[in-house]
Amino acid sequence: MRKVSPVALGLMLALGGVSLGVSAPVAIAKEKAPKAPQAKPSAGFIGPVQKLQEAINKKDVAAAQAALPVAQAAAKTPDDAYYLNSMKLNLSILANDGAMQGEALKGMLESGFTPVEQQGQFSAILASRAQDAKDYGTAISYAEKALALGYKPEETNIIMAQAIWGKANRNPAEVARGLDYFKKGIEARKAAGMTVDPQWYQVGVQQASNANLPQITEWAAMAYEAKPSGDNLRTVLRIFQRDNPTMSNRENLDLLRLMQYSGGLAVKGDFLEYAEMAFKGGIYGEVKSVIETGRTTRDARSNFYLTSVDGVENYTVATGKIAGDKATLGAAAADSAKSATGKIAAATADAYMGYGDNAKAISLYEMALQKGGVDAAEVNTRLGIVQARAGNIEAAKASFAKVTGGARGAIAQYWLKWLSRAPAA
DSSP states (O other): OOOOOGGTTTTOOOOOOOOOOOOOOOOOOOOOOOOOOOOOOHHHHHHHOOOOHHHHTTTTTTHHHHHHHHHHOOOOOOHHHHHHHHHHHHHHHHHHHHHHHHHHHHHHHTOOOOHHHHHHHHHHHHHHHHHHHOOOHHHHHHHHHHHTTOHHHHHEEEEEEEHHHHHHHTHHHHHHHHHHHHHHHHHHHHHTTOOHHHHHHHHHHHHHHHTTTTOOOOOOOHHHHHHHHHHHHHHHHHHHHHHHHHHHHHHHHHHHHHHHHTTTOOOOOHHHHHHHHHHTOOOOOHHHHHHHHHOOOOOOOSSSOOOTTHHHHHHHHHHHHHHHHHHHHHHHHHHHSSSSEEEHHHHHHHHHHHTTTHHHHHHHHHHHHOOSSSSSHHHHHHHHHHEEEEEEEEHHHHHTTOSHHHHHHHHHHHHHHHHHHSSOO
């Protein structure tokens, strides 16, 4: 059973604060006034509202703002309320007053005279405004109305998801409900021929991670499919590690090698775990190289991932053994050819692989497979890795394709997925 290094715990996601940055792109067009309903304003309201309308028609914002309180005081019936808020909406557009626009839309909906074809749009705008103001309950209420009216599910579902998450406070059931709406919104955008920012899938990953939901697996896979980057593959691989706690150290090492090959080593713990797994396998050259890479690679904050004390024990022991280890490789390679099985060849290939000598490692892994008596799944996996490192991608794919079943089969599939979707690292 693989013993998970302490440095690996709590490092499943290397995501910072990922924000959606989405609000419904719905607005009232300036050139299109709301359709007039079959409503009759009261007699006392007609004069004040006409003065308000005249000022708006002249685009005299100051005069309209002065006439508005008088018209408001004269409004007595739902009919009056609708006309008043229609004028108020037009004034809000002239004055670029978002708060007034929200009040006007709310008043129009509450009047009962808003045409059905506009109710969904108005509700979606109010939901978006409430979401921006962090009034999540109101946002959910209006988004539900907009969705019930079938208004732009590609936009309204996204608003609904954001509002639910804002109110959920990481409650698993509510976060899951938000993910359902979010997925519906993404699917609706695709159906409408709209693009979906790959970052949105990472939002789903983060939300699922925050609430410790199993949906994280699905969202991580979608994030990778949308953008097959090393960072997104890293998330998938970390989830696989979490879900397969009995994976051996040797299997885990080959998974971490993919993380390194794809450029997915993202935090200090990634480098240290990789070095630890290589150390436990006695692959000293790889221990040295990964720690030195971590010490010379900067993270997003312009700090190096590893300091001189990070992994120092494994590094010191490994570097002390390298000279002696290398001195035995020639004899080991000769013994490999004489041996009845491929065990010596496979072990020697492991060492050459750690020192970056891909050609010798390939030759010895092929010999090991030919002689037999070895774990063919492991040897084919590692043969595929050195072939990929050597730039022979098609040969690597063929080697990985021979690995099936269990954790190794899954790891080989991840290698195949990467090699099929990204250029050689």
